[in-house]
Amino acid sequence: MTHATTTAPDTVPLLAVAGLRKTYRLPGGGRLTAADDVSFTVPRGGSLGIVGESGSGKSTVARTLVGLVRPDRGTVAVDGTDRTPGRRGRARRDRLVRAREIQMVFQDPYVSLDPRLTARQCLRVALRLHGHPAKDPHIESLLDQVGLGSREADARPHALSGGQRQRLAIARALAVRPRILVLDEAVAALDVSVQAQILQLLAEIRRDTGVALVFVSHDLSVVQHITDETLVMRRGTVVEQGPTGRVLTDPEHAYTRLLLASVPRKGWDPAAASGAGRTAVPVPEV
Numbered sequence: 001m002t003h004a005t006t007t008a009p010d011t012v013p014l015l016a017v018a019g020l021r022k023t024y025r026l027p028g029g030g031r032l033t034a035a036d037d038v039s040f041t042v043p044r045g046g047s048l049g050i051v052g053e054s055g056s057g058k059s060t061v062a063r064t065l066v067g068l069v070r071p072d073r074g075t076v077a078v079d080g081t082d083r084t085p086g087r088r089g090r091a092r093r094d095r096l097v098r099a100r101e102i103q104m105v106f107q108d109p110y111v112s113l114d115p116r117l118t119a120r121q122c123l124r125v126a127l128r129l130h131g132h133p134a135k136d137p138h139i140e141s142l143l144d145q146v147g148l149g150s151r152e153a154d155a156r157p158h159a160l161s162g163g164q165r166q167r168l169a170i171a172r173a174l175a176v177r178p179r180i181l182v183l184d185e186a187v188a189a190l191d192v193s194v195q196a197q198i199l200q201l202l203a204e205i206r207r208d209t210g211v212a213l214v215f216v217s218h219d220l221s222v223v224q225h226i227t228d229e230t231l232v233m234r235r236g237t238v239v240e241q242g243p244t245g246r247v248l249t250d251p252e253h254a255y256t257r258l259l260l261a262s263v264p265r266k267g268w269d270p271a272a273a274s275g276a277g278r279t280a281v282p283v284p285e286v
């Protein structure tokens with residue numbers, strides 16, 4: 001099943017984010033800047049990782065892509081067409097158009113899956129909503145694509161494992177045949193061996209369908225395996241951006257080096273690494 005249909009010249013990136021800024025009102029007055037002047041592009045079928053410690057603004061950017069957050073400033077374009085969330089009066093139509101292009105998978109599929117629907121019913125609803133054939137063979141082919149079988153097809157979310165629920169959430173996103181899949185900490189709640197299976201599945205889906213991935217994670221070892229490019233965020237701004245291999249092996253920015261030092265591995269020293277994980281510990285100023 002191929003999702004990506006090219007409508008713009010190859011020189012136009014599939015996803016182009018420019019100058020994104022989002023502030024939130026603070027309870028006591030004033031505003032918190034969650035994302036400031038964030039810009040990046042993703043080519044057709046590309047894979048971008050967005051990494052940074054908790055609170056760095058990754059989810060704000062991810063949620064803006066799918067229209068869950070309305071930016072104060074900046075633009076989001078898909079294939080050269082403006083898809084910035086927020087123009088009043090067109091919200092519903094824009095949401096549907098955007099959903100057909102960009103789908104999101106969240107950290108906790110329990111929250112996003114309807115507990116009353118079996119996997120089969122869940123996919124049928126998604127297929128119908130977006131005008132695709134929803135007969136059993138289509139549903140079974142989607143389930144098969146994410147490694148779920150007939151037992152899981154008739155199970156409700158509570159009867160599935162965490163990994164199976166995430167597979168179902170991915171299948172539901174794929175049912176829409178999006179051009180871009182945004183995954184916000186999509187493997188963070190899974191144990192390491194299940195994480196590896198889901199990452200492998202996503203790599204296969206990307207290869208087979210041409211869907212582009214935007215992979216948000218606090219975990220550098222996760223993006224290492226699945227992304228071509230990595231963008232590092234700190235306190236709402238992009239501090240470094242480049243090919244994943246280069247960013248992870250030869251980081252230019254001191255903050256990226258601190259994030260790397262926080263990845264547990266042989267000889268890892270939690271005391272030395274803790275600066276990257278807790279903002280209370282001073283990190284080098286940019």
Ligand SMILES: Nc1ncnc2c1ncn2[C@@H]1O[C@H](COP(=O)(O)OP(=O)(O)OP(=O)(O)O)[C@@H](O)[C@H]1O
Nearest residue numbers: 024025034052053054055056057058059060061218
């Ligand atoms: N709806 C909101 N209202 C107010 N502040 C918010 C809101 N959403 C996020 N923030 C704040 O914006 C900043 C960035 O949050 P965001 O969730 O984008 O970061 P993150 O890097 O994804 O972190 P995490 O991985 O912990 O979710 C944080 O300081 C957060 O508290």
